[in-house]
């Protein structure tokens with residue numbers, strides 16, 4: 001029998017490239033990305049990636065085209081955002097927005113997020129977004145899901161006490177899967193207080209591109225918030 005949830009390698013199983021990039025996008029990947037990219041090796045001092053150290057540090061894993069990340073960075077200029085996305089066309093989209101709007105509070109990791117997490121220090125993050133991770137709905141593929149006991153333990157290490165993980169999915173089975181893994185971790189509580197809380201997004205929620213498609217196709221999102229308890 002295959003072990004239920006733990007990926008045996010990294011956690012990126014998607015496409016790295018889609019449509020051929022336009023010359024302007026190629027240019028941003030070659031010129032702007034190296035200035036914003038988290039360095040490849042060694043421990044990362046995340047606050048030092050930004051000009052003045054940010055008041056809060058936020059990580060978004062698998063940002064797709066970066067619509068949510070850009071909106072959050074615009075809304076909270078005092079926070080620093082690290083976005084992880086291994087799909088080059090998504091990166092190119094976000095780079096265009098960063099360049100056009102001169103957003104100064106986003107840094108990028110363009111590889112598998114699981115290669116970055118162990119390099120970040122304990123209790124360094126205030127908030128982690130995992131929005132519509134690839135659902136891998138077939139039973140034999142579920143072990144590829146980003147959420148596992150291993151990633152939950154890593155999130156617990158990375159968040160300061162009181163910090164949060166915000167998770168969204170349009171796949172009910174993935175919501176249940178995620179709840180089960182966070183609820184069996186002593187490091188997290190689920191913050192829902194009233195029935196229906198998990199159907200309500202967070203204040204100021206701009207939505208994501210994937211979410212809009214899920215809604216068009218008749219699937220209802222779930223929004224789960226897990227708070228890191230005191231150590």
Ligand SMILES: C[S@@+](CC[C@H](N)C(=O)[O-])C[C@H]1O[C@@H](n2cnc3c(N)ncnc32)[C@H](O)[C@@H]1O
Pocket residue numbers: 010011012013014015061062063064065084085086087090111112113114131132133134135146208209210211
């Ligand atoms: C279903 S899409 C959702 C994108 C976006 N969050 C949204 O809601 O529109 C999942 C994204 O996660 C990225 N991804 C999946 N696994 C990843 C990993 N291990 N590291 C970095 N990115 C990953 C994929 O490339 C893809 O763009």
